[in-house]
Amino acid sequence: MDDYNLPFWIYLAVVTVFVGGAMKKILASHLSAGPTLVAWLGATVLVERLWAFCLPAVLLLVLLAVVCCVRSGSGTGPPPGPPAEGKAVFITGCDTGFGNAAAKHLDSLGLDVFATVLDLTGDGARALRRSCSSRLTLLQVDITQPQQVQQALLDTKAKLGLRGLWGLVNNAGVCVNLGDAELSLMSNFRGCMEVNFFGTVSVTKSFLPLLRQAKGRIVNISSPAGDQPFPCLAAYGASKAALNLFTETLRHELVPWGVKVSTILPSSYKTAPSSNNAYWEQQHQQLLQSLPPALMEEYGEDYIAETKDLFQSFAEHANPDLSPVVNAIVHALLSPQPQLRYFAGPGIGLMYFIHSYCPLSISNRFLQKLFVKKTLMPRALRKQSGLEANLGLSNNNNNEEKLQPL
Structure with missing residues (x-):
């Protein structure tokens, strides 16, 4: 020694x-x-x-x-937490995807589920009515509309009576992106912020008195794009970054009230409308019609089309099994000691490990290899590279001519 x-x-x-x-x-x-x-x-x-x-x-x-x-x-099996029966949970964005699957599963566990949808006559709402018990309450809510959020709060209070609200699952969100930050429309940035951040904040603030009364749980569905710079996801990632900071701050502030707050970070899953080819074509055409001619000339239509094809291919190969996210939601709601963050899906934990402990150059290269792997450069850079190559070839020829013997 x-x-x-x-x-x-x-x-x-x-x-x-x-x-x-x-x-x-x-x-x-x-x-x-x-x-x-x-x-x-x-x-x-x-x-x-x-x-x-x-x-x-x-x-x-x-x-x-x-x-x-x-x-x-x-960690296997159902969490030995408080019993599900008699507890009420409010979930946003239940038309499709995680919200729809979570509403069905939580209803099967015996919870009183309040599920919001954008369309009470849509396929998602009809599927919930068919498969769920009479305990399920469907509410038509656009979380970006404060009046609809307040009406949902009144309807929920009327059904709960003197009970508080055990769980709030902020699942509603949008991802509208088809390219680089410079090519993303300002409406994309505003739209993502309105739903993913401001809408979630509005719902959370409205329902917090009921959650504090029950000493319940808040579960926010976020994204790794809110913590790491995924290429071509600037608008979506910025809105999720704002949500992540809001969630972390809320977690500290609600400790004295006994309300626990968790974040779920899913990997790539096949959810509507991203699995719909018509959706990507519509977004692509909208972008082409909105770009200024000068910007279109510098990036090139083929560059934009490749980005659309890569996003579409990525969505098509996404995981259709939503159970890891649903299980994380259940654990966050019912475990006596819910985790602060849930990495829901294969590879997410490894991604965060690399992001936390490896140099930024390695982390960024990992993201580029993992996500949208572009092969084309913007048209202006291709022209510049071609011009530099031609200039280099011309200079070499001139030098060879000067070195010729007399």
Whole structure:
């Protein structure tokens, strides 16, 4: 022990804190077995030389495996939290996707579900009526309209009577993007903010008195795009970043009231309207008609068309199984100790691990390889590259002529 000087012990302490924080995030991220094993091995190699004198690397790996098995085993099955019966949950955006699936599942568990839809006569509303019990209450609400939010609050209060509201699931959201931030219409930025941020804030503020009364839960469906710079998702990502900060602030402020707040970060899932080819074509045509001619000339119609095709292909290959997100919603509502953040879907935990602990250059390259992998440059850059190449070739020819013997 005497051979180790003070700088070594300081270095050991720093590395221990780093590795401990990394493993804490891994264990809380619901990573699949493969990436988790890679993370274990990496952590073991990192500390092997430092801890060889007091803790063999094999023993460290065994301890990490045992801890992870205990954690993963305790996370399976229904959470041993408060009983579902008699508890009321308000969910926004139940026409399709996560909201529709969550409303059905929560109704099957015995909760009183208040589900908002944009159209009471639409397919989503009809499907909920067919498959759910009489406890389900359908409400037509556009969360960007304060009058409709207030009417939904009055209707919910009338049904609850003296009870408070146990859960609020802010699921309603939109993603309207087809390209670079410069090409995104201002209406896209405003539309995403109105629904994903301002609408969610409006619903949350309106229903907070009922949630505080029940010491209940708030579950906000956000996106990794709110934390990381996904290419071509500037408007959507900015609105989700605002939502994430609002959620974090709300979590701290509601601790004295006993209201717990969770964020769910889904991976890519196949939800309407993103799975509809006509939707992408409509967005593409709208963008082409709205761009100024000068901007269209600099980027090129082929560049914009490739972006549309990449988004469409990405949506077509998205996961159709919504159960990881639904299970996360249920856990956040009914677990006695809900997590602050749920990484719902394969690869999300690994993505956040890379984002948190790797250099930005690696994290950004990972996102570029993972998401929209463009092959075309904007037209102006292609012309510039062609001009530079021609100039370079011309200069080489001139130099060769000058070097010719007389």
